[in-house]
Amino acid sequence: MADTDTNVIDGLRAIVGDKACLDTAADMQPFTTDYRRLYHGKALAVVAPASTQQVSEVLALCTKHGVPVVPQGGNTSLMGGAVPDASGNAVVLNLRRMNQVLEIDAVNDTMTLQAGVTLQAARAAAETAGRLFPLRIGSEGSCQIGGNLSTNAGGTAVLRYGNMRDLTLGIEAVLPDGRVYSSLRGLRKDNTGYDLKQLFIGSEGTLGIITAAVLKLMPLPSATAVAWVAVKDPHAAVQLLTQAKRTAGQAVTAFELISGPALSLVLASMPQQSAPLPGVHDWMVLIELSSGGDAEGLDATLMAILEQGMESGLIVDAAVAASMADARAFWLLREEISDAQTREGGSIKCDISIPLSKIAGFIAEASAQVLALAPDARMVIYGHMGDGNVHFNPLRPKGTPAAEFLAAHYTQVSQAVDGLAHRQNGSISAEHGIGVAKRDDLVHCKTPVELALMWQIKRTLDPGNLLNPSKVLPLPAGTDHRATASSASTIGTAQTPARG
Ligand code: MLT
Numbered sequence: 180m181a182d183t184d185t186n187v188i189d190g191l192r193a194i195v196g197d198k199a200c201l202d203t204a205a206d207m208q209p210f211t212t213d214y215r216r217l218y219h220g221k222a223l224a225v226v227a228p229a230s231t232q233q234v235s236e237v238l239a240l241c242t243k244h245g246v247p248v249v250p251q252g253g254n255t256s257l258m259g260g261a262v263p264d265a266s267g268n269a270v271v272l273n274l275r276r277m278n279q280v281l282e283i284d285a286v287n288d289t290m291t292l293q294a295g296v297t298l299q300a301a302r303a304a305a306e307t308a309g310r311l312f313p314l315r316i317g318s319e320g321s322c323q324i325g326g327n328l329s330t331n332a333g334g335t336a337v338l339r340y341g342n343m344r345d346l347t348l349g350i351e352a353v354l355p356d357g358r359v360y361s362s363l364r365g366l367r368k369d370n371t372g373y374d375l376k377q378l379f380i381g382s383e384g385t386l387g388i389i390t391a392a393v394l395k396l397m398p399l400p401s402a403t404a405v406a407w408v409a410v411k412d413p414h415a416a417v418q419l420l421t422q423a424k425r426t427a428g429q430a431v432t433a434f435e436l437i438s439g440p441a442l443s444l445v446l447a448s449m450p451q452q453s454a455p456l457p458g459v460h461d462w463m464v465l466i467e468l469s470s471g472g473d474a475e476g477l478d479a480t481l482m483a484i485l486e487q488g489m490e491s492g493l494i495v496d497a498a499v500a501a502s503m504a505d506a507r508a509f510w511l512l513r514e515e516i517s518d519a520q521t522r523e524g525g526s527i528k529c530d531i532s533i534p535l536s537k538i539a540g541f542i543a544e545a546s547a548q549v550l551a552l553a554p555d556a557r558m559v560i561y562g563h564m565g566d567g568n569v570h571f572n573p574l575r576p577k578g579t580p581a582a583e584f585l586a587a588h589y590t591q592v593s594q595a596v597d598g599l600a601h602r603q604n605g606s607i608s609a610e611h612g613i614g615v616a617k618r619d620d621l622v623h624c625k626t627p628v629e630l631a632l633m634w635q636i637k638r639t640l641d642p643g644n645l646l647n648p649s650k651v652l653p654l655p656a657g658t659d660h661r662a663t664a665s666s667a668s669t670i671g672t673a674q675t676p677a678r679g
């Protein structure tokens with residue numbers, strides 16, 4: 180180990196304490212591999228600061244020595260965004276010790292908390308105060324608020340409540356030189372110039388490390404009604420959504436699309452669970468309504484939506500959850516789709532959004548293109564249809580090893596799906612972010628002006644390219660890697676390619 184590395188590690192220990200600074204390969208392993216075990220990197224050290232002050236000191240020290248820093252929350256990124264590259268030069272800065280809910284202001288309807296609080300703990304704290312923090316994603320027990328912010332997380336209730344950008348009133352973030360930016364004031368109105376917090380939200384730790392936030396709280400719903408519905412096709416699903424919004428307005432909280440192969444996959448991996456309807460249909464939707472009114476009224480609204488859908492031929496069959504246990508069982512089938520794919524060795528991960536008016540046509544066209552390339556692929560298509568967001572994840576046929584399927588089809592299939600989305604004014608990353616998995620694809624879907632502005636902002640806030648280097652930003656054409664990366668980082672040579 181070089182002298183500088185030893186100095187850096189000694190300096191890190193002095194800041195965070197011995198126990199919170201790991202530097203053996205075995206100790207660091209859980210932090211250098213993502214939870215799906217698809218990205219593998221190396222680190223100089225893994226540190227877990229206990230305060231914003233310590234984060235500031237770690238960053239100042241690393242900047243002084245030109246050492247890259249990879250911020251990490253629950254390490255649940257699907258895009259390889261929280262894992263260091265293979266160089267072994269970076270320090271992983273894990274925020275798990277910064278896990279305090281600092282304040283709940285029930286009058287202001289806000290919650291101030293540190294970045295390392297898990298989403299589950301944040302939701303529980305809000306509920307204890309009689310409020311709802313509405314972000315809902317399958318990994319809530321592991322993912323952390325800082326990660327949710329840095330990827331602008333979405334999930335299953337965006338239709339009603341918005342994503343992290345919509346749910347945040349202020350953040351605190353540490354810059355690479357150790358300065359602390361803070362807007363933790365809980366204001367719903369503040370037109371005093373640029374909204375700087377929005378630069379950090381969704382920037383995947385490439386501009387600063389988010390250490391705290393003020394989040395909006397909502398009233399807890401008093402009634403919830405859930406149905407599992409088989410629909411004729413995705414076009415019928417969109418029409419049903421339009422009817423549901425007309426009938427129930429704001430009460431439409433979630434509207435999730437699930438393809439037959441997606442449900443079959445989950446049922447095969449969870450034999451104790453049964454399908455809500457007899458048989459597996461080609462297309463299904465999970466609808467949730469919620470309100471502050473009475474349960475009977477909401478049940479009647481749901482029934483009206485379903486009856487109308489039946490009469491207009493959109494619905495093939497429907498099951499209404501008769502209890503909270505039923506509702507939870509329906510949701511479990513939806514939330515397990517992601518992990519069920521991981522257990523199968525991973526799928527070709529596309530996370531597209533498209534205007535709702537075009538989404539059914541997109542699904543048909545993208546499916547035809549994928550099946551022309553990989554005729555036996557299982558079409559695991561699901562996601563947040565209410566937001567125009569589909570997870571389009573072709574999976575290996577049974578009997579074909581995952582590695583073989585992915586090596587043969589990953590590039591062509593993802594380019595076909597993402598290319599189609601881009602040509603239809605869609606996005607190639609609706610909610611999962613860019614990380615390393617989609618980084619180089621940005622060249623094809625951002626304009627030269629957008630890319631130049633992204634790099635200008637990056638260079639202004641992180642002139643040494645030390646914060647999460649090699650993530651999000653594709654290199655400008657003709658750029659020498661060494662000119663944009665710090666001497667210690669290795670843009671473009673990072674992890675195992677994205678498979679998941
Ligand atoms: C989901 O909606 O289940 C998540 O975005 C995770 C995934 O698609 O893998």
Ligand code: ZN
Pocket residue numbers: 334562563570610
């Ligand atoms: Zn999702």
